[in-house]
Amino acid sequence: MTASVIAATPKKRRIRKGRVALHAFLITMSAIWLWPLIWAFITALRPLSDTIKNGSWSWPTSISLNNFINGFQQANLGYYYLNTLIVVVPAVLIVLLIASLVAFALTRVRSRINLFLLLMFTAGNLLPPQVIIVPVYYIFNALPLPTSIADNGRLYDQYIGIILIHVVFQMGFCIFVLSNYMRTLPKELKEAALVDGASLLRTFRSIILPLCAPALAALGTLEFTFIYNDFFWALLLMKTGSKRPITSALNNLQGQFFTDQNVLAAVALMVAVPTIIVYIALQRHFIRGLTLGSTKG
Amino acid sequence: MPDPQVLSLAPAPAPTGAGVVASGPTGKRRRYSILTGQDRLVLVVIVGIPVFLDVGLIWGPTLASILFSFTNWQGYGGITAKNIVGLQNYTFLFTQYTLFWPALIHNLMWLAFFVFIASPIGIFFAVLLDREIRGSRFYQNIFYFPVVLSLAVVGIIWELQYAPDGFIDSALGLTKQTNAIDWLGNPSLNIWAVLVAASWRHVGYIMVLYLAGLKSVDPTLREAAAIDGASDVQTFFRVIFPVMAPINVVIVVVTVIESLRAFDLAYIINQGTNGLELLSILITNNSISEASLVGRGSAIAVILLVISLVPITLYLTRVMRSTGE
Secondary structure, three states: OHHHHHHHHHHHHHHHHHHHHHHHHHHHHHHHHHHHHHHHHHHHHOOHHHHHHHOOOOOOOOOOOHHHHHHHHHOOHHHHHHHHHHHHHHHHHHHHHHHHHHHHHHOOOOHHHHHHHHHHHHHHHHOOHHHHHHHHHHHHHHOOOOOOOOOOOOOOOOHHHHHHHHHHHHHHHHHHHHHHHHHOOOHHHHHHHHHOOOOHHHHHHHHHHHHOHHHHHHHHHHHHHHHHOOOHHHHHHOOOHHHOOHHHHHHHHHHHOOOOHHHHHHHHHHHHHHHHHHHHHOHHHHHHHHHHOOOOO | OOOHHHHHHOOOOOOOOOOOOOOOOOOOOOOOOOOOHHHHHHHHHHHHHHHHHHHHHHHHHHHHHHHHOOEOOOOOOOOOHHHEOOOHHHHHHHHOOOOHHHHHHHHHHHHHHHHHHHHHHHHHHHHHHHOOOOOHHHHHHHHHHHHHOOHHHHHHHHHHHHOOOOHHHHHOOOOOOOOOOOOOOOOOOHHHHHHHHHHHHHHHHHHHHHHHHHHOOOHHHHHHHHHOOOOHHHHHHHHHHHHOHHHHHHHHHHHHHHHHHOOHHHHHHHOOOOOOOOHHHHHHHHHOOOOOOHHHHHHHHHHHHHHHHHHHHHHHHHHHHHHHO
16 A cells, blocks of 8 residues: 555656656647738738838737728628628528438448448538639639529529539538438437338428438538638639629739738738637537548447 | 338338338348438439539549540630640650650649648647646637638738838848849749748637547547656657547648648749649649740649549548548
8 A cells, every 4th residue: 555655656757757847848849820810910910111110029019900990891701701601591591401311212222322422522521622623714714504593694604603513512411411410310300200101301390300410510510611712713703803703802802902012011900800600619510520431420 | 012122121011101221131220211302303303403513513424534644625616626736735745845854843742841841830729738837829820810810812912021122032132233032033042932821820720629529539639648657758759649540631631732732822923833833723824824825724634633632642542531421
């Protein structure tokens, strides 16, 4: 008894020392990780004249939100937020609806077809988008659409085109995640519905969909962030600069504020605000979404 | 008279319709068998539309990229036999196109940097934060924060660090007038600067994925290793890392795919020129621009496709194995 207590003391001290070193390391790394963001924030808070006069590595002589206010007005940010909203909300809703229907339907078909389709959807989502962009660009230009849907009669340079490509490209990932999730649901529930004689769609709506709520919340959060953060598709498939969603619009805004890095910093931070809100408010869902795709169930 | 073999395989006659899902002649338990004719139609529509879209806008274009790469099509008019140029686009890339090799090398550097530096750091953070230490959650939040930012925003945030009068040069005491280092303007430096910025985001992503995997590791394994007197390092490499094999595959796949997709960061910084050339950017610069060199861009797309088939196959093999269980 006594021997073990004596033996434990130096070990405990060693552990404590190790802990201190660990925290010192983690705090240093955290500071490094946060620094670029803090720096952007400091830059955004001080006027350009201050930076020019004293250099950027100096204590700010005046601090204000002017860069944020001016940036918001000059860049017309409210307008670009709206562009994003037009794309993100329908895209997320449609992709979740389609993916949950497909994932559900795949539990009902012969397992070999099920596996083949699952592989096809999953692999499609893993391709670099640049592999398919050239043909997609020409399809979007060539495919005629009624002018009631698209005013230029095409998918190119239209919100509907951007929504479509997001839905199709994100579909694979969502189907994969949801089909893994549905596999973990208790079989008895689904069978009970069959015994009751419920139709396929009724089983889906009243039994499967409610059970998938946690997975849908996680995926919805994740897809919101993915689509909000998209730069590539809208840059190439939306020609009119003023119609671009906010993330792709940053490309032009950067040119507009080329001479005033301080306002640009404020604009970039404001563009990040919705994703930062997601990070703070829906963090758990976001992380669950990320990990649902990588771990089973 | 019915064929006896068919009879023995046929499901019990169901008045509502045939079973679409009978698990076949192996005679395993049939899953869901009672599907009405209407249900089957619904099933076909539900699966059919997404399959059509997936083929039309992903697999069709993939095939089209391959076909385009053998032509000199310039984006207008039909493609006739005259447009077929065989491997000419490829030989041009390999022998004459001065941007091709730099772009390929930059993609490989990106890959190597992610595989050997960024992902291991992410794994290291995950292992450190997986133990019961005070504030683990707090540290996790900080490291994963950049993951929610778009790469376009990440690019602008890091431009402020790298600018000739930005933080890094100022902190090093270098000024614009004398000897400031132009981190993003110097073609032999800027790829490294961009890789650091890209890693800032990638590390958190890998950390989150790995942490989730570590949580599912049976704790008794660790206890057993501790009783055997294994050090933390030994426990990780000999016990934890091997049982994490499925997550390790995901990490490798995510890392490789992310480095092949790299586009946004280089584009926002300088449109992927002057030392930041990437295969992805060369594709769009050649084919979706005034030049409309569809053939050449598509040949680059095919090369990107071939490289990305490696991680994709790896991942699909894993999916097949885990689904087959």
